[in-house]
Amino acid sequence: MQYTQETVKTLSQCFLQTLATDSEPRKQAENFLKQAADQAGYGMVIMQIVCEPSVEEEVRQAAAVNFKNHIKFRWATPDSDVSSSVISIQDPEKEQIKGAIVKVMLSTPPKIQSQISEALAIMSQHDFPRKWQTLLPELVSSLSSATDYTTINGILQTANSIFKLFRYKFKSNELYIDLKYCLDGFCVPLLEIFQKTGLIVAANTAAPAILKPALICQRLCCRIFYSLNFQELPEFFEEHIADWMGEFHKYLTYTNPLLAENDPEKTSVVDDLKAAVCENINLYMEKNEEEFQAYLSQFATDVWGLLMTVSLNPGQDRLATTAIKFLTTVSKSVHHKLFADLATLTQICESIVIPNVRIREEDEELFEMNHVEYIRRDMEGSDLDTRRRMACELVKGLSSHYREQVTGMFNGYIQSMLQQYAANPAQNWKAKDCAIYLVVSLAPKQASSGAAGTDLVNFEQFFSSQIVPELREKDVNSNSLLKADALKFLTTFRTQVPKHLTLELMPQLIGFLVAESNVVHSYAALAIEKLLAIKDGKQTRYTSACLTPYLQPLFANLFGALKLPESQENAYVMRCIMRVLSIADIGPFAVQCLGELTKILAEVCKNPSNPSFNHYLFEAVAALLRNACEKDPGQVATFENLLFPVFQTVLENDVTEFAPYVFQIMAQLLETRRPPIPPTYLHIFPALLTPLLWQRQANVPGLVRLLQAYLQKAPQEINQGNQLTQVLGVFGKLVGSKNSDHQGFFILNTVVENLSFEALSPYMPEIWNVLFTRLQFRSTVKFTKSLIIFASLFGVKHGPQRVIETINSVQPELFTTILDKIWIPNLTFISGDIETKLCSVFATMLVAPLFQSSKEMLVGKLMNSVMTLLVKPEEERVEEDKDVPDMDEVAGYVAVYAQLHNAAKKEDDPLKDIKDPKEFVAKTLAGVSQQYRNLSAILQQGLEPANMTALGQFCGAYGVTLG
């Protein structure tokens, strides 16, 4: 494609149309651009349109976005052996783009600049520095000649984004070569610009218009400092540590009212810079404390002073948290003695910790207006950078060396907060909130085992005097925040609350399920769910019998909660429903619950939006099905009647998110059935084999499972319906790919297990053909193991002779070759108890036929592998899978397959009669040795000494001898 007036006009027109509100012309334009993008030179043309001042601003902007996406999807060169539909940009054009992009970025207005800068960052991820040697010198030379801060900051922004990789890659020689290259090129100019700008900052205290961009520049320099110092302290920075630290100190103590932000939500440029400085000194404190030591006390004073003056405004959150983080690092370091003094500790706790832990108006607002976010922060651990969390981390840091003092102090604070509350509950409720928050947050993070308690307060006393009264309150809607705190407390320390007390509180908990506050009813659901999941040993603490008295109100309120505003798709509630359904003795409630769930299902099908809620919804259905039908398989028809219409909607309307779930539950239903299965299932069967369904990765596991269920329950029907060819077609397709070959084997194994040899035999040559072709051209460890397992399964089911004959029918003597070259060497890699048994048993079955066909020279090798398989622990003989997956199949967006735990399949042991493979081996060999007297000699020769000894032990243990 060439840059001509004509193309500019056409493409500009197109970009304009992509902004159209009307979907028809928009789609047209988008399609046109998509096709145009395949042409060589497209990227350059778009970039030129982006810089063309005569083109309208909005067109240029649209072109810039398009350019960025073009780079994003077409810059990477796909692996040569993988065919991809995307045509990537060719090298000559890449070179052109690389040559031009820095200038373009620096000369365009901010909105466009940010797009180009992003494109540049993407390019650099692939090419920098090795394939883009000109970038760093170009940035450096632009930096040295630039005078205005728009350009300077543009360059630094770019440098910042290309150096970020040093923050998240593991050390390697390659990385260090790149790092060294960047250091050699950028250290000097970075310090220069940082110092030069420092002078400008100092000289222009009264000119905000000059100061602002200069301070933004300094922040960028600090971020680059962070990236370049992340792996380890580079020589240059160590040599110039005094220069850097001197500047850092200046900025930490810099104040200028002219730069303050009026909006409390907004972060001022100064605070942004200070936060970046805090990150840097924190990094040095963590990793280079020896070199940093000389500056430590100064910085500790600076940061301390800063925290004394920092406000509670959200705009200063980041500064506060990074500053607290620095103190935390110091408190845990070898220099913790800085804080050893009791007065210092007290001041830290009272002036820094407590104010930052107290609930703020913003938190209250969040509680009311955005319960999802509130819960995420308060309960789900997404509070990593909140003041509350960081303040608690500081307390934990201080505790690492001064546990006793800190515990004592906080016990005191908590008591006095509770007294404040007691004096005037209505006014001082925040004090109680703070007390509960501290007790929960300063305890180690809890999981289901609930191993950790609190050493801050007396647990029983705190629970009974502070928590129980909140939970017992009649009005579930009064002071919701404290209710939520109490529920969270109960959830956190649930294992420590005595069973009888929990059960006493159950009606209250159920009551909270329909509290108006979304946080409160979510927490109530969470509390119940977590309580029911507690296990003492292998038993759940709360049994179905415990639940029975509460089931009626429990179900009423759980489903009631899902009708409250903004909680129609509340995942906590649905998870609780799932939990109850999997534990309770639901009896009469089954139909009611199924009705409710089906209704919800039909509703969410229209527009699936909350994946987590939907997942638990299907889990709940699966749990209900399992629970109900285990006791009364007759109920399965009820389930089918209610569920099938919804499933049909899902499949007909192609609700892709739900299809994998639907297949799993259909499989579960089918597995519950006893043959003969109702004709409805058979009607749907052909539809399940349509290739379109199988093309979606996420469908495959569920479909395989369903197909297996069909093969188990209706093998004859499928065979008589001549559908086996299609089933094996699916097998062939799956087995052709490295990613899904095990799924193909699942199908094949089920076919072999459920069909007679007569039904199977016409297909066997083709099956072997498919497998051996794959073996020959694209073998992997996983595939080879699966192949051995399949052949063994086929063998134990239909006899060794059939294995040998069918393989040899592909090509004479092929069996011997496969056994010798593939089977025996890979046998020792088999893992899993059932698989190990299956493969060792079948391999032993082969001994007699080998003698019969005068192939006894293989017996020694074969039995040696079998013995290794049985004697050596799995860890010592199984190789890690180093197979590379097929990238074409995993790349790009694919819906993820989510397995339903409640619909889990039970695996069958194909060799139930044989309990102990060792016994089988010993007895079989003993039998063979009666007939073939040279067996013993062959084994002596073929087995490693250790394996021979072990075989002797087997024989001894089962009282047999080898002839």
Next chain:
Amino acid sequence: GKGAGQRRRQAALTVGKDRRESVVRAKRLRRADPAEQWDGDAMHIVTDGADDEAAYKDLEDKTVAAVLNLKDLAKENTAKRIEALQILRRLLSCSAYPPVHVAVQAGVVPLLVDCLGLDATEDQLLEAAWCLTNIASGDPEQTRAVKPALPLLIIRLGENTPAQVVEQCAWAIGNVAGEAEDLRDCLFQLGALSALARNLSSPIITLARTAAWALSNLIKGPNPRAVLELMEMDGIIDILGRLVSNGDDELVVEVAWVLVYVTSMSDVHCSQIIHAGLLAPLVARLTHCRRHHPLMIPILRCIGNIVASDNSKCDDVLLAGQSLPGGIIGALARILETGQRTLQKEAAWVVSNLAAGSISHKVAVFKGGVVPPLLHLLATSAFDVRKEAAYALGNLCVAPREQGAEGKPILEHLTVLVDRGCLMGFIALVKSPDLEAAKLGLQFLELVMRALPNGKGPKLVEKEDGIAAMEELQFHDNEELRIMSNILVDQYFGEDYGFEEELESGDMRTEDDSEYPPWRRGGLAG
């Protein structure tokens, strides 16, 4: 943990300051010879600091004048020329920051090259080489300026040159070699390596020392080609062996640095050194640890490099240390207790490599007395020492891996270490911003949760606030850390559906096994 149990050579490439060598090591200035009686006034004008600006200016002027003087005398007889050289040399030696830059600007290098001519006298050679030495000790630019003199300097390393000239030439070459890769390549091509190496066996101790130092500068890099050439020289191993056995500490420091670079390049060279019996005398010097600190680092590095290869070499090292009280491990334990951070770090690194050996090595290390100091370091010391200590402790708890499978825990060791409270130290590493340290911490937690009986592991981890630590990594930009932490939290503390026992029966897990990343997967199940 899979990663635990590995051995690590020191990184070949560093961006940080080379801590093994003070600045003086890489390049050294030769100050005025204190033995020399000289009452010239130039010496008295400028004292060390050169803080007096006027005085320094004066020194610069004098230097320029001396260079010009030398230029004028280029055609003159040698006596006068030597005198001029001497004046210049004194000016270039009288301060910690000699005015070499002005000398270079004034064009001193070609004149000095001239002085190295074939007909030059011993005195002239010495003075010229001395001047070049100090010029080469300056900034990179000045060091590079010496390049034209290199061929002649190297020629003068030969047997026919008087020892003190050879030493001075070796010194100048050492300074150049200390500067940069390309200069080392240049020296290498000019044949400096063998010329220097031949001087190692000189009976004059200072010459041997300087030659060893220059040689260590020349083969650092790392430069496998240079090391190979050195090791292929006739009799070199014997010479090195003699020096290590008989040399004084100062000489052994330099030789040990040569050995550091030799052992860092290949297992073959390590074997050569072991077979030649160098280990025992080298290791024996570890008892000097309080007396001579600079010696410890290169020796520890050598040992660490040697045990970084196969297990048989660990045996050799253990054997070589038998004469020490408590063996090599006892010596290492004492170094770990010195309170000297650099030494502690190096020693912990050596221990971690020994502890990555066979089961019997692990047992020997475990019982050898290093555990208490390592635990102490893990709990209290600075970050880089903690990290090395953690590697050592982690390696003690995992059996050697066979064929890429996951390492099996050594329960005895693990239980003792956990009982003595090492978990907290590892959890602190999980929270560290250092990626390798965080990974190591995670691997150890994984081991604890997997290996301790009766599900005790997860409970301990929970009690020490390990869940919060792992959760901090769940959104990390590093993919491996992110995946590892998510899987660990999920697996040990995740959603409990209540059917786990049934699912895991017979080790036949369901389809989702294929979603497990390779590092958690023992093989194909199902």
